[in-house]
Amino acid sequence: MKDKKIARIEQLKREKGVVILAHYYCRPEVQEVADFLGDSLALSVKARDIDAKVILFAGVHFMGETAKVLSPEKKVLIPNPEATCSLAESCKAEALAQMKAKYPNALVVAYVNTTVGVKALTDICCTSSNALQVVESIPQDREILFVPDKNLGSYIQKVTGRQNMILWDGACHVHEKFSKEGILELKKSHPEAKVVVHPECRGEVAELADYCGSTAGILTYCGESKCDTFIVVTEPGILAEMEKRYPQKKFIPAPSIEGKSCNECEYMKMITLDSIIACLENESPTIELDEQIRQEASRSIEAMVKVG
Numbered sequence: 001m002k003d004k005k006i007a008r009i010e011q012l013k014r015e016k017g018v019v020i021l022a023h024y025y026c027r028p029e030v031q032e033v034a035d036f037l038g039d040s041l042a043l044s045v046k047a048r049d050i051d052a053k054v055i056l057f058a059g060v061h062f063m064g065e066t067a068k069v070l071s072p073e074k075k076v077l078i079p080n081p082e083a084t085c086s087l088a089e090s091c092k093a094e095a096l097a098q099m100k101a102k103y104p105n106a107l108v109v110a111y112v113n114t115t116v117g118v119k120a121l122t123d124i125c126c127t128s129s130n131a132l133q134v135v136e137s138i139p140q141d142r143e144i145l146f147v148p149d150k151n152l153g154s155y156i157q158k159v160t161g162r163q164n165m166i167l168w169d170g171a172c173h174v175h176e177k178f179s180k181e182g183i184l185e186l187k188k189s190h191p192e193a194k195v196v197v198h199p200e201c202r203g204e205v206a207e208l209a210d211y212c213g214s215t216a217g218i219l220t221y222c223g224e225s226k227c228d229t230f231i232v233v234t235e236p237g238i239l240a241e242m243e244k245r246y247p248q249k250k251f252i253p254a255p256s257i258e259g260k261s262c263n264e265c266e267y268m269k270m271i272t273l274d275s276i277i278a279c280l281e282n283e284s285p286t287i288e289l290d291e292q293i294r295q296e297a298s299r300s301i302e303a304m305v306k307v308g
């Protein structure tokens with residue numbers, strides 16, 4: 001059945017000239033039908049650069065929006081518009097506008113896991129790979145309003161020692177729920193394992209990390225490390241790519257505070273082979289953006305790209 005669905009998707013892709021981009025947190029079978037895999041910003045840049053009129057973005061809503069911001073001339077299909085993100089939803093544009101009025105001199109730095117409306121109110125975006133560089137590019141005496149991830153924000157604050165950062169009270173419900181005790185237990189049975197952590201995790205979990213960084217950074221670290229066992233403290237969808245790239249190494253998903261052996265993002269898992277087939281057949285739903293908001297959001301992303 002799975003193979004039939006995959007064959008149907010391949011046929012529709014060929015007939016309609018669609019390129020599929022999928023995030024590492026998607027289901028393994030969704031990753032299988034992707035032309036490109038990556039984290040959200042890398043995929044949006046890929047969407048901009050590839051020669052295709054129609055992109056299908058297998059990921060949550062803000063990722064499709066970011067692709068459309070960077071590629072306004074392309075049609076961006078999203079298999080399930082209900083697949084949102086708890087982190088992006090924790091910061092609404094209206095609430096950010098009110099916060100900006102309270103701190104008129106602060107520069108707004110927004111993680112890319114935000115809606116297009118929030119990006120339009122942002123001075124400079126950042127990713128988990130370049131958040132440190134972005135914050136360090138801002139003069140020391142300039143106040144920063146960092147949205148929406150308080151965990152990433154406090155991690156950057158800790159690394160830079162910067163005091164004048166106001167942190168938005170938002171978090172990813174997946175990364176917040178990794179258990180420090182559960183990871184320490186796993187370390188007892190795998191003392192040789194390196195712990196790799198995404199900076200969206202809570203501080204007490206990030207402190208256990210041998211490496212703390214973005215999904216792309218974690219993948220690179222695991223490949224370059226001499227170690228062959230890793231406790232992976234991020235969404236376990238990444239394990240499919242880890243096992244494909246480094247089949248000789250062992251990857252153990254970290255448990256959640258609820259006692260689950262891993263901690264999945266239910267929004268990412270809403271993208272299924274069936275929803276992709278329906279989306280390709282109907283060439284809908286698509287991402288549509290107000291042009292002025294798109295241009296303003298694009299400016300904050302370009303400001304980030306200039307930093308590197």
Ligand code: SF4
Pocket residue numbers: 025060084085086087088113172173174175235265266267268
């Ligand atoms: S894992 Fe967290 S940040 Fe990523 S899409 Fe899911 S809710 Fe959003």
